[in-house]
Amino acid sequence: MVKIQAWRxxxxxxxxxxxxxxxxxxxxxxxxxxxxxxxKDDCFGCHEEVQQLHKDSKxxxxxxxxxxxxxxxxxxxxxxxxxxxxxxxxxxxxxKDQYDSYFRMDYEAQGRKEKGVPTGRSPMQDxxxxxxxxxxxxxxxxxxxxxxxxxxxxxRFARGRYQFKDMFGYTRPGKTWDVLVDNGPDKxxxxxxxxxxxxxxxxxxxTSDLIFKWKYMGDKDEKAKWDRTSDVNALIKDVNNxxxxxxxxxxxxxxxxxxxxxxxxxIEREGGARPYDADKGKSRVNVKVVSFRDGFRKIGLLxxxxxxxxxxxxxxxxxxxxxxxxxxxxxxxxxxxxANHFPMKNALDLLxxxxxxxxxxxxxxxxxxxxxxxxxxxxxxxxxxxxxxxxVTCADCHMPxxxxxxxxxxxxxxxxxxxxxxxxxxxxxHPKSTPEEKLYQITTVQNYTKGRMREAEAAIxxxxxxxxxxxxxxxxxxTLAQARKQHEVAHVLWEWWTAENSDGWHNPKLAQDSLxxxxxxxxxxxxxxxxxxxxxxxxxxxxxx
Numbered sequence: 001m002v003k004i005q006a007w008r009x010x011x012x013x014x015x016x017x018x019x020x021x022x023x024x025x026x027x028x029x030x031x032x033x034x035x036x037x038x039x040k041d042d043c044f045g046c047h048e049e050v051q052q053l054h055k056d057s058k059x060x061x062x063x064x065x066x067x068x069x070x071x072x073x074x075x076x077x078x079x080x081x082x083x084x085x086x087x088x089x090x091x092x093x094x095x096k097d098q099y100d101s102y103f104r105m106d107y108e109a110q111g112r113k114e115k116g117v118p119t120g121r122s123p124m125q126d127x128x129x130x131x132x133x134x135x136x137x138x139x140x141x142x143x144x145x146x147x148x149x150x151x152x153x154x155x156r157f158a159r160g161r162y163q164f165k166d167m168f169g170y171t172r173p174g175k176t177w178d179v180l181v182d183n184g185p186d187k188x189x190x191x192x193x194x195x196x197x198x199x200x201x202x203x204x205x206x207t208s209d210l211i212f213k214w215k216y217m218g219d220k221d222e223k224a225k226w227d228r229t230s231d232v233n234a235l236i237k238d239v240n241n242x243x244x245x246x247x248x249x250x251x252x253x254x255x256x257x258x259x260x261x262x263x264x265x266x267i268e269r270e271g272g273a274r275p276y277d278a279d280k281g282k283s284r285v286n287v288k289v290v291s292f293r294d295g296f297r298k299i300g301l302l303x304x305x306x307x308x309x310x311x312x313x314x315x316x317x318x319x320x321x322x323x324x325x326x327x328x329x330x331x332x333x334x335x336x337x338x339a340n341h342f343p344m345k346n347a348l349d350l351l352x353x354x355x356x357x358x359x360x361x362x363x364x365x366x367x368x369x370x371x372x373x374x375x376x377x378x379x380x381x382x383x384x385x386x387x388x389x390x391x392v393t394c395a396d397c398h399m400p401x402x403x404x405x406x407x408x409x410x411x412x413x414x415x416x417x418x419x420x421x422x423x424x425x426x427x428x429x430h431p432k433s434t435p436e437e438k439l440y441q442i443t444t445v446q447n448y449t450k451g452r453m454r455e456a457e458a459a460i461x462x463x464x465x466x467x468x469x470x471x472x473x474x475x476x477x478x479t480l481a482q483a484r485k486q487h488e489v490a491h492v493l494w495e496w497w498t499a500e501n502s503d504g505w506h507n508p509k510l511a512q513d514s515l516x517x518x519x520x521x522x523x524x525x526x527x528x529x530x531x532x533x534x535x536x537x538x539x540x541x542x543x544x545x
Contacts (some may be wrong), residue, residue: 017381035065035072042075049292050252058254066090067251072287079160086209091245097404102144102413104487108420109142111150111170115498121450122498124457128491130365132373133195141376141501144415145173147206149180157198158233160189175240185233198232199321201340204260205314209246210235216297217261218340223296227332248310256302260313264289264298266342285309307395308388312379315394317350317499318342325358326370332359346380347496351489367467369487374499381500385507392429400424419443442505449497449504452515456494459522463487463529470529479532486525493518 043064044051054060064071067090070082094101114137116125126135137155141147149169152162162180164170169179188194201218203210215221218228226235250257258264267287285306291298302309319341323332332338343353352362354372361373382388387397395411400421402412418425419442422435430438467483493514497504504511 037063037065038071040064041073047371053250053253056339057252059252073245084212085245086211086241086244088241088244091249091251095245097402097408097410098356098361098413101402101410104414105171105173106143106414106416107171108417110140111142111146112137113140114138115140121453121503122457123454124461125498128286128457128460128495129373132362134373136193136195136540143173145242146331148176148203151202151206152180152236155189155193156195158188159191159194159196161185161187161233163534166232173242177237186357192297197321197341198236199228199234199334200226200230200235201228201320201334203232203235203239204262204320204323204340205318206243207239207241208240208247208259209239211246211259211297213238214261216295216298217265217337219337221296223293228339234460237478242466243314247313248307250299250301251539256305256310258287258310258313259297261298262318262340262342263309263313263316264300266344267300270344279540305393307399308379308382309392310399311394315376315378315501316342317345317375317377317380317496319359319361320375321361321373323359324370326355326360327358346381346383347493347510350496351492364464364491366464367487369437369484369491371488371491372495374492374495376505377500378502380500381496381506381510383507384510388507390429396429397425400428445505445508446503447509449511449515452512453494453497453503456490456497456515456518456522459519459526460487460490460494463490463522463525466526466529470533473533475529475532479528483525483529486521486528490518490522490525493521 005204040054040063044054067085068082069085070080073080074082088099088102113120115121116129116135117123121140122138125138129135133156139150139154142150149164150159153164153185161183163183165178165181172179200214202443204214204218210226212423213225215224215227218226220227220229226238231371245251247259248256262524264287268289286303287300288303289298319338322334322339325332326328338357338359341357341359343350343357345353351372360370362371363369364371378394382394397418398415401414401424403409416425420441422439422442426436426438429435463486465484467480467487470483471480496514497511500506
């Protein structure tokens with residue numbers, strides 16, 4: 001059961017009531033490091049909602065000046081807007097172990113590792129996704145501190161306009177514009193090898209920097225500097241940090257939360273955070289949706305930590321771009337809310353959801369099939385899995401406990417890949433196993449899934465080739481249309497697993513079922529076309545007696 005409660009309150013933060021200005025600081029600095037201490041009651045006189053969150057929380061002893069500067073002038077005159085620090089280092093001042101582990105370089109997560117190469121996750125990607133921009137460069141993910149700079153420098157974002165200043169930027173996390181250089185609109189890569197597909201919505205999963213400048217769902221508003229239709233090359237100059245602490249931690253209540261607008265929209269739409277109640281409610285989490293300024297922004301306060309939902313703010317299938325309506329062909333622009341949408345469905349149910357939503361991303365270059373471009377659906381994949389039913393969440397495997405130099409235990413925030421840290425990630429729940437055994441089990445599941453992914457790619461590739469021959473031979477449009485529909489179905493069931501980043505480990509059964517179905521549907525389409533090109537010879541007339 002999800003509790004939904006609307007408040008005329010604000011994102012935690014006294015200064016947020018006025019949609020504060022935001023200041024960027026060097027890493028390690030704190031916005032209010034020299035701020036005069038003020039009486040919190042002077043702030044709570046106007047910001048009662050913040051007081052309720054702050055009261056009895058672990059942060060109750062912290063003064064407002066810890067995160068807000070200019071508060072003294074604001075108290076003198078409300079027209080003087082205070083400044084709220086969104087720097088991760090502000091939290092890192094007290095939570096040093098977590099902060100340091102977040103920025104620890106993960107050398108096991110390779111940079112610019114392309115999926116669409118012979119040794120990648122999707123060797124036939126260019127053929128199966130043509131002509132989508134992801135065919136220009138589609139990489140494996142790496143560590144969180146690089147999520148912004150890796151997004152800006154990928155060849156499909158802005159045609160190569162943004163580049164690392166030098167190779168040290170590959171391994172030393174820093175402020176976006178300390179690490180990158182803008183070569184300007186006159187020095188772009190050729191369109192044959194690049195794309196300009198970046199847009200404001202896709203940045204909402206990469207950074208927390210825009211929280212005060214972006215209305216709920218990215219709608220236009222005079223109080224919002226940016227919206228879904230904004231010039232992305234202008235917007236990104238306001239982005240200096242990757243997703244920060246405030247994405248998952250409420251700074252006043254010191255409790256877990258979610259702030260990603262499309263996830264909150266999906267929760268309210270679906271009536272719950274987990275449409276697939278595989279564990280009969282055992283690990284459900286109550287979400288109290290808090291609306292402020294008549295819906296300018298919303299947050300979801302959680303009654304207990306749930307990293308599956310918190311990580312699901314980004315690790316989820318979502319639409320973050322324009323497209324078209326599949327039946328009418330009408331264009332869906334960035335002005336449409338469908339350009340910021342979380343389906344909250346698994347691989348088997350996704351296409352039906354997009355049918356009801358009346359949305360497709362692109363048409364295939366050869367078949368013209370109306371296709372969905374999948375993102376990274378880790379959360380929905382995990383729902384209903386063996387580990388999910390056991391109550392395991394993302395943090396249990398990807399954020400294992402660590403000890404600092406003083407021997408104090410804390411939750412690591414590096415976000416590791418369990419197969420590279422089997423002892424820390426797996427052995428706490430599997431003490432009777434050995435790290436070698438658990439790693440062997442993981443790789444076995446992944447090997448099998450990757451094999452089925454290759455078979456599905458081959459089947460869809462055959463369907464595409466057969467379609468081209470059938471069209472050349474003049475096969476009837478009715479038959480071609482049926483084959484295009486088979487392509488639509490097979491594509492979603494296959495690409496889910498090239499976009500999902502566990503190679504089936506998050507839910508081996510779902511991977512098997514959907515990839516089997518992809519192969520079957522693709523083969524049906526190819527067979528349909530082959531039979532149309534090679535109709536059976538008419539039966540011979542019976543011999544005369």
